[in-house]
Amino acid sequence: MATAAPRPDSERADQPDKVRPDGCENRCIVTIGASAGGVDALKRLVRDLSPDIPAALLVVQHVGPTSYLGDILGRAANMPVANASNGMKVKNGHIFVAPPGAHLLLHHDHMLLRRGPRENLARPAIDPLFRSAACSFGGSVIGVVLTGSLSDGTAGLHAIKMCGGVSVVQDPGDAAVPDMPLSALQNVEIDHCVPLSEMAGLLHRLASEIAGPTPEIPSGIRLEAAIAAQEHSTMELTEGQLGAPSTFVCPECHGPLWEIEDGPITRYRCHTGHAFGADVLMQAQADDAEQALWSLLRAHQQRAELAKRTAKRQAARERHSLASQMAARAAEYEADAKLIEEIIHRRTP
Template identity: 60%
Template sequence: MPGGHCLIAIGASAGGVEPLRRIVGDLPQGLPAAVFIVLHVGEVSYLANILDRAGPLKAMVARNGATFETGRVYVAPPDFHLLLHDGHMLRRRGPRENLARPAIDPLFRSAALSYGARVVGVLLSGSLSDGTAGLRAIKAVGGIAVVQHPKDTLVPAMVESALDHVAVDHCLPAAELGGLLAKLAVEPAGETLPAPPAVRLEAAIAAQEHSTMKKEDRLGELSVFTCPECHGPLWEIEDGDMVRYRCHTGHAFTADAMMEAQALEADEILWSLLRSHQQRAEFTRRMAERERTRGRSTLATRLARRASEYEEDAQVIERILEHRRVQATDDGEASEDGKETTD
């Protein structure tokens, strides 16, 4: 591939489809760079078809083991990380990172390792902070970091995280990013710097070259927390001024992704407890009625009292769940109000 900025890696999440369509639509025919895109998606994605119609560049779903060409757009498929190595694309069902697969960080890290200073990493609209660690890796080897301007996003959290923790080179609205990327693609790249060992290890985990983290491969200090995904121990990683977590299996979390995962886990536990107490109350109530029809009033009274206790426990859990629902709604409204204030 050419010696300029020949590889553009783009990551997006919530609110990312429209800026992706705009950027790809603004890229010129004959772009001397290959474009790789990760969008957090569900089980089905039509993103490649959408982007194929957006502009002159051919867009397609990345194929495992295939080579890639400049002037093409390659999209990560659902439920697979998209990685790059030695001129080839790899699709891997490695551990989820920041609650996502495909995730942005694995693409950015693998691009940084394979193409160094020739990489341009781009982060667009999205929640949480996937992509920040990957952008740090791109910058560490001499690449360029670009983010969509927060005021131009539907969900600014992802780009705000990058602006907080990465020395971003360009911060522009989506309408200006296509032109910027076309310009960067023809500019000579700088010198590639050695990749930090931790970046190599985390890329290997995503590529499933490491089934577990052995003692000598640990990226940080063992924490008191357990992985919300597999419940194994978590290592705390000091990544500059950023704190991240990774388990022995390879699940990875930024601090806000960790809080989100813990909240989801707590909700699952609470709903499970609620169902359990409701079923215990109903079962015990039926047993009380059964004993009452048989003339065993003492046992029936005892069972009825126990059923009432289970119902009271269920009501406590319902109040907790309702409080969490209201709190989540208030937090969301506060976030929207804050965005409107800054616009």
């Protein structure tokens, strides 16, 4: 099977580029991630943003196969809003929205859309955008985590900080769903934690300031940006490049998972590239367990029904001993089904 020729370094998402677009010296890239409750939060934020903000804003909201987020934000914002497209250049005073089904990534002054492996059960996911921005723009990046469940955005915000950028989270007490801001606060050195009512003014002030220096981009961040951009397969990695083998399997493809110690954050990534925070992995495991319980319940209910019908047929043929055996089996299967049903109900919030 032929392999694609590698992209030139000038087109690779994992290659750091310390030349800022349009020669800007300020913090000219704002990356924003949101999940549950995010549509309302984003509408409020873009409504308050001044159109003269000296930065481009890139938004990832967890969405399904169809999304009208770009149109929704376009009606609320005082500046141009566009659905991101492959090769589109970033522009100050513009908002770019990740479309469904693709990770939104940054390289130099333009955007990449890639159907790379899902991260935290999502595509588009927040972490890939944040990592790619950190790789290309380092100290020129402001990362923002808004309302949402679980922990997408935490690892990406950590990458932004590692590369010299600024971290901002919505005050969890102000968030419709506080999990994502809380996760970031617990695991990342956060520079600013503010309610939405103060967010637009803060972002304008930060974007107007001179960007800090960009340190050497850690190889792990470059590597994971390349995986999201489908420029590098984790199957090509040697042990230790990202993490150590774990005893867990990927809930997406059921391959083995590597355990990655990312500062205070423990994460997991499989050989095909699916990535999970520990809490997302536990949630996926819980979903798998619940699905298995429902399948087991259905199987026991069907076995009980089949045994009862068999018992009735044998009784009609006056095979009373066999009918009695089948009736006893039916009772056992029904008891097992009842036990499984009780376990399912105990798991229901």
